[in-house]
Amino acid sequence: MRAHSTIPQRADPRPADPNLAADYAECRRINARYGRTYFLATRLLPPPRRPSIHALYAFARVADEIVDTPGPDPTTALTELDLALKGALTGEPVSDPVLRALTDTVRRHDLDPALFADFLASMRMDLTVTDYPDFAALARYTHGSASVIGLMLLPVLGTVVPRADAAPYASALGTAYQLTNFLRDVGEDLDRGRVYLPADELAAFGVDRERLARARETGTRDPAVRRAIAHLVAHARSVYRLAEPGTALLDPVARPCVDTATRLYSGILDEIAAADYDVLNRRAVVSGARRLSVALPGAARCVAARFGLLRRRGPARAA
Template sequence: MSIDERRAPAGTDLRGAYAACRRINARHGRTYYLATRLLPAHARPAVHALYGFARLVDEAVDNPPRGSDPEAELARYARLLGAVFAGHDPGDPVFRALGDTVRRYDLPRPLFDAFLRSMRMDLRVREYATFADLREYTHGSACVIGLQLLPVLGTVVPPDEAAPYAAALGEAFQLTNFLRDVGEDLDRGRVYLPARELAAYGVDRDLLRHARRAGRNDPRIRAAIAALVAHTRAVYRRARPGIPLLRPESRPCVAIAAALYEGILDEIVAVDYDVLRGRVVVPPARRWKVAVRAALRVRVQP
């Protein structure tokens, strides 16, 4: 039994539910999971539960089992979420752990409804014209994750003061994912990078498809991705002042998560913005160096 499982709330079913969420986090969220190891043990189960919920729903849309109906799965998850907020046992282990976390930290339902709404958008919206158009999606898919985590991480100021920074960090993570996963998203028929931003450099969906098929970068795509990397770095800068507003024991986790995710942008630069050839990843050795530097930097802050 792991430390996280021993620190999970009592009850065989509940501990098993939290353990299932921890395994989902460890398997799918390598960067995120590494950062959570720095949280106090009592906070980790809740973080795993929130991640487990988000991953379960996201997989139903992005990687549905053959023959499954993503719309029907999202409707089923909405019913399970309804059971959670009605105080019933939803039966599903991930939602059981989620229900306990929701009650312990008094998390509001609109944050979870917004996430489901964005996941439904993935089934019908294939592109976004502007950053303003994209904002509704990123609010539900990412900003609310930061807001869900805020009560678990704790703050040294009123939570409302820290909330904009938490939302901004979620947005930065999501924009980083969009840049890293351009090729995979294109294969699914989606382009999250705003069409107007791409068009400013002469890039459209057809050019992205051609470059993806040819396996060759294009100067226009390179310039567009470079501009979007710069935009995303600005969002990280907007989010970073929120880290000192967290409780001291939570700061290393968030600082490392931010550093590791922003490190993906460094790797995109290192491959000359060629994001269509394959998924850009931070090598394990570099990941550990980045994590150690971020932890040391946050520990010397007052």
């Protein structure tokens, strides 16, 4: 198995170029501000691997901002972002620090540019598609918005098996995180004119967009909506279970990071259940105390994993 591993041997060394270091620092700032769960989990990675995670998050955040807080012409803004990224990847100079850091990350880890094309395709869907008839239709969106994120991260995290063997689990975990977002943000998405919950799944409980909107506007607790959300929470948990075996396929020093992120993100589902599945009148968040209770054991596992790696390498190489 070790002969087929794809663990980075010199993963993400800190950039010598001070300008590039500043670009990565900007990505880190964006991650720290907007992605608290991801940022906390990323702190459990060895420091040299963190900048690439920050760059990938920051790029996704830039695209999200175009879609969720659109200016006068979000379609053009996404097209310009797409063209700027393609240009950067082919060697054209760019002024945006996020794109410069992302380009460096893509080159360091030999990331497939097609993953970014798929991601931006899903972002464009957000400008025109307002609901999804079933899970099959939703999967076309979550492939680009979530599954490919897991695939982008794999080369950064490293695996102890051929990357292709770990890819289905990484893809499923990205989808599980996205489904969790959908359930947490039902009310906010509805305010933006979008419903990401499959229409046929809602209809099985007598729920449609109008019923969701009415419950949102009036602040009432609709039993039918509650049952539909409980059903979809159970589905999201099943996707987490599908993804679970993938953590053991990662580089040991990356496992605490992914395990912690998964515990924190799936914890949002626990909070939804604790609120009796009320996602229209409140936003489920994991408390600071629980975040700490999850992160501290993760930090301990992280230290143990790094210590084990140093022992395997031996004193001379560890120095």
